[in-house]
Amino acid sequence: MRAITCARGHRMVPVVEGLYLCECSSYGRLTDLKGAVDEGRAMLERGGGLEHIRQQMLDAEEDARKKRKLGRGDRREAELKGMKHG
Numbered sequence: 001m002r003a004i005t006c007a008r009g010h011r012m013v014p015v016v017e018g019l020y021l022c023e024c025s026s027y028g029r030l031t032d033l034k035g036a037v038d039e040g041r042a043m044l045e046r047g048g049g050l051e052h053i054r055q056q057m058l059d060a061e062e063d064a065r066k067k068r069k070l071g072r073g074d075r076r077e078a079e080l081k082g083m084k085h086g
Contacts, residue, residue, distance in 0.1 A: 013053050015040040023050065 004012040010022035019030040019040050030036045044050050 011054060013044065013050060013057065015043055021050070 004020050004027060006012060006022045006025045006027070008024055010024060012020035012022045012025075012027055014020050016030070018028045019036060020027040021037065021040050021044065026037045026040070030040075044053060047053055
C-alpha cells in the first residue's frame with residue numbers, strides 16, 4: 001500500500017476507516033462530518049500523539065519488509081538446494 005501524504009509532504013496516519021490525519025491537514029470521506037477531525041485528533045493524542053503513532057507504523061512496515069526479504073531468501077536457498085548440478 002502506498003503511503004498517503006499531504007501537499008506539504010507529511011505522511012498521513014489512518015485514524016479510522018475513512019479518516020487520515022497529519023500535522024496540517026485531513027483526508028477522507030469522514031472529513032466533512034462535523035467534529036470528526038477534532039475527535040480524530042483527540043484519539044491520536046490519547047494514543048500517544050501523532051509522531052508516536054507514525055513511528056509505530058514505520059516500525060511495523062520495516063518489520064514486514066524484513067520478513068518478506070527473509071522469506072524470499074529462504075525460498076531461493078530451497079530452490080538452489082533442489083537444483084541438480086552436473
